[in-house]
Structure formats: structure tokens, C-alpha cells
Amino acid sequence: DVKVTQSSRYLVKRTGEKVFLECVQDMDHENMFWYRQDPGLGLRLIYFSYDVKMKEKGDIPEGYSVSREKKERFSLILESASTNQTSMYLCASTLLGTTADTQYFGPGTRLTVL
Amino acid sequence: DAKTTQPNSMESNEEEPVHLPCNHSTISGTDYIHWYRQLPSQGPEYVIHGLTSNVNNRMASLAIAEDRKSSTLILHRATLRDAAVYYCILRVPGAGGTSYGKLTFGQGTILTVHP
Numbered sequence: 001d002v003k004v005t006q007s008s009r010y011l012v013k014r015t016g017e018k019v020f021l022e023c024v025q026d027m028d029h030e031n032m033f034w035y036r037q038d039p040g041l042g043l044r045l046i047y048f049s050y051d052v053k054m055k056e057k058g059d060i061p062e063g064y065s066v067s068r069e070k071k072e073r074f075s076l077i078l079e080s081a082s083t084n085q086t087s088m089y090l091c092a093s094t095l096l097g098t099t100a101d102t103q104y105f106g107p108g109t110r111l112t113v114l
Numbered sequence: 115d116a117k118t119t120q121p122n123s124m125e126s127n128e129e130e131p132v133h134l135p136c137n138h139s140t141i142s143g144t145d146y147i148h149w150y151r152q153l154p155s156q157g158p159e160y161v162i163h164g165l166t167s168n169v170n171n172r173m174a175s176l177a178i179a180e181d182r183k184s185s186t187l188i189l190h191r192a193t194l195r196d197a198a199v200y201y202c203i204l205r206v207p208g209a210g211g212t213s214y215g216k217l218t219f220g221q222g223t224i225l226t227v228h229p
């Protein structure tokens with residue numbers, strides 16, 4: 001079974017802190033994604049990566065950056081956390097990225113910024 | 115990804131079939147129809163997908179209208195563990211024939227299953 005793991009289920013940080021969210025997949029998938037999920041807004045794509053060291057902005061990249069130094073690992077970075085970044089963060093991966101491909105999600109990290 | 119329309123919520127009784135509808139009137143010929151669900155406090159999980167023909171797997175069935183402008187996810191015998199938000203998503207090819215796997219989630223249908 002494909003496994004996507006995220007470094008923390010729950011995280012509490014203070015405004016202005018630098019925050020790292022880590023995601024690891026074990027299926028040699030090419031593409032990895034970071035979404036955030038908020039009540040009433042659904043899931044929104046922040047960034048994605050289609051290869052090592054390659055990244056593309058999603059729909060809401062402001063305030064975030066990403067890093068993909070190894071194929072299996074995709075990190076989301078909040079350079080200076082703010083309260084409006086309190087959210088559920090979901091990582092996902094998919095093998096090829098075709099329209100028939102299946103996307104696999106991690107369990108999520110619920111981040112609270114105080 | 116193109117837009118889909120789903121009811122906000124539906125209810126079912128345990129062990130009864132559930133039919134979750136989805137309208138996608140602007141679907142194009144190469145768009146795949148995907149269904150994902152999200153159980154409470156978990157990430158979304160894949161349920162099923164199809165292009166033109168009806169599809170079955172161990173979780174559910176997908177019935178696609180002949181004109182492809184609508185589809186129905188069928189849970190044959192709902193259990194309490196099927197209570198979740200169900201998302202119907204159209205996968206549209208991007209540049210070069212790939213969308214890199216991006217998914218655009220709508221609000222989905224909240225399914226409540228009563229014992």
C-alpha cells in the first residue's frame with residue numbers, strides 16, 4: 001500500500017516563527033502536493049512539485065515556500081508564521097500526473113499559529 | 115479542473131444503498147471523473163474513477179450518464195464507516211497532456227449514515 005506520512009498531526013507555533021512541515025512518500029511517486037483545508041473553503045492547492053528540485057505555485061502560494069531535495073520528501077515552509085495560516089495542511093503524491101492517476105493523501109497536520 | 119455540482123448533504127440508513135449525484139455539464143471528452151472521500155480527521159482517500167463506462171471496485175460503483183454530463187457514486191450497502199464528505203472531481207489535461215495530478219476540490223457532499 002502507498003504510504004504518505006506527515007511529520008506531525010498537531011503543531012502549535014507562535015506568530016513570526018519559521019515552520020517546517022515535512023511529508024514523505026514511499027512509492028517513488030513523481031509528483032507531490034501541499035494543500036490547506038479550511039472550513040467553508042475546501043481544499044486549496046499551495047504548491048506542487050513534479051520532480052526533484054522542481055516546483056510550481058498552486059492557487060494560494062503567498063506566505064509559503066517549498067523544498068524538494070529528494071524524490072520521496074516534500075517540505076512546506078512558512079517563513080514567518082501568521083495567524084491566518086492556522087489550518088489543516090495536507091500532503092499528497094501521485095505517480096505520473098495523468099488525468100487517470102490516483103492521488104494519495106497523508107493524514108494531515110493541524111497547525112495553530114498563536 | 116472543470117466545475118462540478120453536488121448536493122451539500124445526504125442521509126442514509128445503515129445497510130441501505132446510497133446514490134450520490136454529481137453534475138458536470140461542461141465536461142470535455144478527455145476529462146476523467148474521479149471520486150474521493152474524506153473521513154473525519156483524515157486526509158482524502160481515492161474511491162473510484164471513470165471516463166465513459168460504468169466502473170466497479172471493492173468500495174463503490176460509478177454510473178456515468180450516456181452524455182457524461184452527470185455521474186452517480188453508488189455505495190451498495192452503507193455502513194457507519196462510510197460517513198464522510200464525498201468529492202466529485204473532473205480531471206482535466208494540462209499542458210503536454212498532464213495536469214501533474216492536480217485536484218480541484220469543491221465543497222463535496224456530506225454523507226450521514228444512521229444506525
